[in-house]
Amino acid sequence: MASKKLLLLPGDGIGPEAMAEVRKIIAYMNAELKSGFELEEGLVGGCAYDAHGKAISDADMAKAMAADAVLFGAVGGPKWDSVPYDVRPEAGLLRLRKDMELFANLRPAICYPALADSSSLKKDVVEGLDILIVRELTGGVYFGEPKEIVDLGNGQKRGIDTQVYDTYEIERISGVAFELARTRRNKVTSMEKRNVMKSGVLWNEVVTANHKARYSDVQLEHMLADAGGMQLVRWPKQFDVIVTDNLFGDMLSDIAAMLTGSLGMLPSASLGAPDGKTGSRKALYEPVHGSAPDIAGTGAANPIAMIASFAMCLRYSFNMVEEADRLEAAIAGVLGDGIRTGDIMSEGSTKVGTTQMGDAILAKFKALAA
Numbered sequence: 001m002a003s004k005k006l007l008l009l010p011g012d013g014i015g016p017e018a019m020a021e022v023r024k025i026i027a028y029m030n031a032e033l034k035s036g037f038e039l040e041e042g043l044v045g046g047c048a049y050d051a052h053g054k055a056i057s058d059a060d061m062a063k064a065m066a067a068d069a070v071l072f073g074a075v076g077g078p079k080w081d082s083v084p085y086d087v088r089p090e091a092g093l094l095r096l097r098k099d100m101e102l103f104a105n106l107r108p109a110i111c112y113p114a115l116a117d118s119s120s121l122k123k124d125v126v127e128g129l130d131i132l133i134v135r136e137l138t139g140g141v142y143f144g145e146p147k148e149i150v151d152l153g154n155g156q157k158r159g160i161d162t163q164v165y166d167t168y169e170i171e172r173i174s175g176v177a178f179e180l181a182r183t184r185r186n187k188v189t190s191m192e193k194r195n196v197m198k199s200g201v202l203w204n205e206v207v208t209a210n211h212k213a214r215y216s217d218v219q220l221e222h223m224l225a226d227a228g229g230m231q232l233v234r235w236p237k238q239f240d241v242i243v244t245d246n247l248f249g250d251m252l253s254d255i256a257a258m259l260t261g262s263l264g265m266l267p268s269a270s271l272g273a274p275d276g277k278t279g280s281r282k283a284l285y286e287p288v289h290g291s292a293p294d295i296a297g298t299g300a301a302n303p304i305a306m307i308a309s310f311a312m313c314l315r316y317s318f319n320m321v322e323e324a325d326r327l328e329a330a331i332a333g334v335l336g337d338g339i340r341t342g343d344i345m346s347e348g349s350t351k352v353g354t355t356q357m358g359d360a361i362l363a364k365f366k367a368l369a370a
C-alpha cells in the first residue's frame, strides 16, 4: 500500500490518554524509521456529541471511509448517561462498524509470561494462553429490526431487540475464523445457543456446511455459548479460535480479557472484506476496554491494549510485520522488566502511570530496532 492514511479517533475518558502513547510511537516511526504515516484526527462519542450533537459527524465519518486504517480509543461515560439513545456515545462506534462494514472483530487474548501471576485465575490455567475470539460485528441483536420500546397503553412498555443472522453473514465470519485457524493451531470452536435460538440453529448449520465444503482440514467443534463461558474460565487453553455472534462475542471477550490479567491488555482489529481488485480492506483498531470513567483523568490507565491495537494495525493494514512483532516484543519486554500499571500490579513490580508505561514501551521498541 502506497499511502498510510491513519485516522485517530481518541474518544472519551481514558481513550485520549491511551491514544497519546500511540501518538508518541507513530511520531518516532515517522521521524526515525521514515514510516510515512499521514495522521488525521476526529471526534467520536461524548466529545463529538458535545461539539455537534451527534456521536460522530458526517465529516468525520467520511474521513474514516477514506482512511487506510482507523485507530479508535474508547467512548462513553456518565456525563452522557441521559442523552437521547440515537446520539449516545456508543452509537458513534456502532455507526463506524456498520457503515465501514467491519464484520470481523479479532480479539486475541494472550497471557504474557510476566503476567501469569496477575490473573484472578490460577497460574497454570492461564500461563502460555494464546486464543483468538472472532466476533461477528455488524449483525445479530446489535442491529436487528425491530429495535424499539413500544408503549402498550396499559401502563406497560415493551422493549424489543431482534436477533437476526443471514446465511452469508455466518458463512463469511466462519470463513475468517477457519482461515485464521490454519495459521495457528488449526482448531475452531463455534459458539451459539441452538438449544434456544433459531439464529443459533442456522449458525450451527452454516458453520458446519462451510467447514465441510471448504475447511475440512481444520478441526471444528460446536459448543453452547453458556458452556463456552464456563470452559473459558475452567480451562481456556483447550481453545484456539472461537467464532461467535456479536453479543456472545462481546461478553466472551470481556471474560477472556481477565484471563490475560486485565481488560487493559486486550487489543482488537475490526476488519471488512478485502477489496476484490486491490486486496486492501477497511479496518478499525480498538482496545476491548471502554472509557473507564472510574480512573479517567488520573493518569493510571493501562495503554497496552491501545498500543497492541496499533501493533495489529501495523500487521493487518500495512503489512509491517517486523515492526508489529517488535512492538509486541517491546510490550512483553517491559512487562518482563516488572513495569506495571495499577490494573496488572503484582508484588515486587514497579508501579507506573499511563505516560511512563508508554515511554517504557517506546524505549524498548527503539532498543529492539538498534
Ligand code: NAD
Pocket (backbone or CB within 6 Å): 014, 073, 074, 075, 076, 077, 078, 090, 093, 263, 264, 265, 286, 287, 288, 289, 290, 291, 292, 293, 294, 295, 300, 301, 302, 303, 305, 343
Ligand atoms: P470499562 O472497560 O470502561 O471499565 C471496566 C473496568 O475496567 C473499570 O474498572 C476500569 O477502570 C477498568 N479498565 C478498563 N480499561 C482499563 C485500562 N486500560 N487500564 C486500567 N483499567 C481499565 O467498562 P464500563 O465501566 O462497563 O464502561 C464504561 C463506559 O465505556 C460505558 O459508557 C461503556 O458503554 C463504554 N464502553 C466503551 C467501549 C468502547 O469504546 N470500545 C467498550 C466498552 C465499554
Ligand code: IPM
Pocket (backbone or CB within 6 Å): 090, 093, 094, 250, 288, 290
Ligand atoms: C465493545 C463495547 C461495545 C460493544 C459498545 C461500547 C458499543 O462493549 O467493543 O466490546 O458492545 O460492542
Ligand code: MN
Pocket (backbone or CB within 6 Å): 250, 251, 254, 288
Ligand atoms: Mn464490550
